[in-house]
Amino acid sequence: MNLLNIAILAAGKGTRMHSDKPKVLHELAGKPLVQHVLDSAMSLQPTQICVVYGHGGEAVPQAMQHYGAKFVIQEPQLGTGHAVLQAMPHFVDNSRTLVLYGDVPLIQHNTLHQMQQAGGGLTLLTVRLNNPTGYGRIVRNRQGDVQCIVEEKDATPEQRNIKEVNTGIMLAPTSKLRSWLGKLGNNNAQGEYYLTDIVAMAVKQGLTVHTVQPAHHWEVEGINSKVQLANLERIWQQTIANRMLAQGVTIYDPARIDVRGNLVCGRDVEIDVGCIFEGEVTLGDRVRVGAYSVISTATIAQDTQIAPFSHINDSEVGANCHIGPYARLRPGSKLHDDAHVGNFVEIKNSEIGRGSKANHLSYIGDSTVGSRVNIGAGTITCNYDGANKFRTIIEDDVFIGSDTQLVAPVTVGKGATIGAGSTITKDTPPGELTLSRSKQMTIAGWKRPQKGKK
Numbered sequence: 001m002n003l004l005n006i007a008i009l010a011a012g013k014g015t016r017m018h019s020d021k022p023k024v025l026h027e028l029a030g031k032p033l034v035q036h037v038l039d040s041a042m043s044l045q046p047t048q049i050c051v052v053y054g055h056g057g058e059a060v061p062q063a064m065q066h067y068g069a070k071f072v073i074q075e076p077q078l079g080t081g082h083a084v085l086q087a088m089p090h091f092v093d094n095s096r097t098l099v100l101y102g103d104v105p106l107i108q109h110n111t112l113h114q115m116q117q118a119g120g121g122l123t124l125l126t127v128r129l130n131n132p133t134g135y136g137r138i139v140r141n142r143q144g145d146v147q148c149i150v151e152e153k154d155a156t157p158e159q160r161n162i163k164e165v166n167t168g169i170m171l172a173p174t175s176k177l178r179s180w181l182g183k184l185g186n187n188n189a190q191g192e193y194y195l196t197d198i199v200a201m202a203v204k205q206g207l208t209v210h211t212v213q214p215a216h217h218w219e220v221e222g223i224n225s226k227v228q229l230a231n232l233e234r235i236w237q238q239t240i241a242n243r244m245l246a247q248g249v250t251i252y253d254p255a256r257i258d259v260r261g262n263l264v265c266g267r268d269v270e271i272d273v274g275c276i277f278e279g280e281v282t283l284g285d286r287v288r289v290g291a292y293s294v295i296s297t298a299t300i301a302q303d304t305q306i307a308p309f310s311h312i313n314d315s316e317v318g319a320n321c322h323i324g325p326y327a328r329l330r331p332g333s334k335l336h337d338d339a340h341v342g343n344f345v346e347i348k349n350s351e352i353g354r355g356s357k358a359n360h361l362s363y364i365g366d367s368t369v370g371s372r373v374n375i376g377a378g379t380i381t382c383n384y385d386g387a388n389k390f391r392t393i394i395e396d397d398v399f400i401g402s403d404t405q406l407v408a409p410v411t412v413g414k415g416a417t418i419g420a421g422s423t424i425t426k427d428t429p430p431g432e433l434t435l436s437r438s439k440q441m442t443i444a445g446w447k448r449p450q451k452g453k454k
Contacts, residue, residue, distance in 0.1 A: 003095035004046040004116070005174060007087040010034050010102030011054030011074040016225040022056030024102035025063055026229060029236055030260020030278055033223060034060065036105035038067050043109045044116070047095060050087035051102070060102075079192030080168065081184045084177070093175040099195065101168055103223045106236060111214045115171050121208035122176075122199065124149075125169040127220055128213070135165035136196050138211070146209040149196035153189040166196060167220040176207070252291075266302065290324060298329075301337070315347075318354070336371070350381075353396065366408065367392040376402035376420065383408045395430070 014023025024034035034051070041049050049069040053060040054077050061071035072086045084099055091097055098115070100107060115123045124146065126138050136149045137159050149166045150159050172180075180198035188194060202209055214220055218235045221228070234255075241254035244263070250270040251257055263277045266285035275289050279297035283289070287300050290308035300306070300317045307324030314331035317323065322340045332349035335341065339352045342359035350364050353371035358364055360377035366389050367381050379400050381392040390408035394400070398412050401420030406412070411427045418424060419435025428434040 003092065004044060005087075005091040005095050005097040006041045006044070006046045006049045006100060007084050007091075007097060008034065008037055008041065008049065008051045008069075008100045008102050009080060009083045010037075010060060011052050011077050011083055012103060013055040013077075014103070014224065017229075018226070022053070022059050023223065024053075025056070025059060026223070028105050028223075028229060028233055029240075029258075032063060033105040034064060034102035037100050037102055037107065038064060038069065040107050040109055040112060041098075041100060042067070044098070044112055046098075047092075048090055050090045052083045052086050053102075079186070079190070080195035081181055081193035081197065084195055085181045085193075088174075088178050088181065091174050091178075093178065095174045096171055097174045097177050098171045099169060101222065104167070104169070104220060105223065106221070106232065107169065107219050108215070111212070111219055115169075115212045118171075118210040118212055119208065120173070121210060122173075122202045123171040123210040123212060124199070125167045125220065126164050126211045126213060127167055127217060128163045129165055129217070130163065132160075132163055132165045136168075137162040138164040138166060140164075145203075146199065146211060147203055148200040151188065151190075151194060151196065167214075168195070169220065170195075172198070172202075176202070176205075261297075272308070284319070293324070366390065367394065369394045370396035370398065370414070372396060373398045373400070375400050376404065378403040379406070380404075381406045381408060401435075 010024040012023050017023050017026060025032045028036065051060065051069050051071050052074050053071060054074045070090045074083050074086050115125060134152060136151045137155055139147045139150055139159060141147050152160065180201045183201065184193040184197055186193050199209060218232065221232055223229050223232060237258055238254060240259045241251055241257055244265060245251060245254065248267060249265045253273045256273040257271060258276045261277060261279040261281065264282045266283060268286045269283050270288040272289060272291040274292040276294045281295050282299045284300060284302035286303050289306045290310065292308055293306055293310045296313045298312045298315050301319040303320040304317055305322050310324035310327045312329040315329040315333040317335045318337040318339065320338050321335050326344050327341045328346045330348035333347040334351045336352060336354040338355045340357040340359055341347060345358045345362045348365040350367040350369065352369045353373060355371055356369050356373040358375035362375055362379040363381060365381050366383040373394055382405055383389050383392065392406050392408045393411040395412060395414040397415045400418045403421045404418050405423045407423065407425045410424055412418065413428055413430030415431040416428050417433045419433060422436040424436060
């Protein structure tokens with residue numbers, strides 16, 4: 001029985017989140033809670049995934065449609081057993097069904113794989129807690145065999161002292177599960193159809209009930225409030241930081257880093273405080289990222305230094321570059337080796353050649369800049385006429401004086417020099433000095449305006 005179905009229960013309203021957004025679409029580490037669960041589910045290569053959703057209308061299937069899962073609405077919400085029942089028409093009998101939860105985001109592949117290897121019968125994921133309040137208790141007989149799960153509201157005082165609790169995650173033969181779900185009742189304190197009641201049914205039929213424990217308690221922590229979401233975010237970020245530290249990355253303060261995607265680091269990488277990494281980010285050997293920088297979907301080659309408060313988004317940076325402080329690389333930017341982009345310089349959809357520099361207060365948009373170019377402070381490529389974008393080409397070895405405006409489309413020839421304060425509207429010849437200035441004059445007797453008397 002190698003076929004695997006996965007039911008992800010994601011119908012909860014999340015009242016305590018105090019939000020119009022479905023609970024499972026709130027984000028942890030940069031992606032929705034249910035997406036974390038779907039990623040873990042996909043790692044098991046299942047035959048079918050079915051997401052049972054409820055509150056929030058079509059927001060959940062619309063946000064997660066690229067996964068190719070089945071989406072089934074649970075209306076009304078009558079408990080976990082009723083939720084799984086909605087998924088069963090999509091599952092074949094000669095398989096096993098794994099039940100996961102859209103608001104338990106950090107369940108790990110290794111734990112789920114361990115459940116698959118536990119053996120036939122019914123497998124429960126349980127955990128021992130010093131304070132088990134709020135969880136269903138695992139009731140065992142004197143031989144240690146699982147007998148049933150009792151929800152806290154239905155538990156006796158003696159049962160409430162049990163430390164081993166149910167996480168809700170379970171793996172069952174699909175044909176058996178289908179049969180058990182059809183026999184569920186709702187004679188309990190909540191008036192709901194509890195999925196946990198199938199455990200007693202399995203025991204009564206003589207089916208073996210296995211238990212598996214996760215490597216970390218945080219794998220099975222659920223989210224019901226913004227406080228719980230914030231706490232789990234910090235736990236997860238600390239976990240990521242610890243993994244990176246173990247791999248040799250220098251993190252100045254592991255409590256002040258946020259990885260909201262996938263960060264790959266080479267050797268001897270250094271990351272200062274308050275940095276945020278989003279999407280797919282690669283840092284080459286000996287890269288140093290200054291404090292409070294934000295890097296999203298970017299590749300940074302070896303020996304590049306990123307000064308504090310720099311923003312890099314959807315860009316490629318070569319080796320031994322210097323960026324910032326307060327620099328911004330917008331989507332489509334590419335810096336070749338040894339390039340410098342300095343204070344308050346913005347680059348957008350542009351290529352900066354090897355050894356070229358734009359060190360101060362400039363905007364370079366929709367441009368191709370050659371090698372060994374010096375772009376003076378306050379230079380602007382005027383790439384937009386109010387309706388269309390145009391490209392500026394600056395060839396190798398050009399020197400552009402400060403406070404220059406290059407009105408695209410325009411080409412500055414190889415080795416040219418542009419005088420400071422010029423507005424260039426036509427192509428300039430290579431190797432020549434080009435400038436555009438109005439005649440300097442002095443207006444005799446001119447007086448500065450004075451504030452009027454009150």
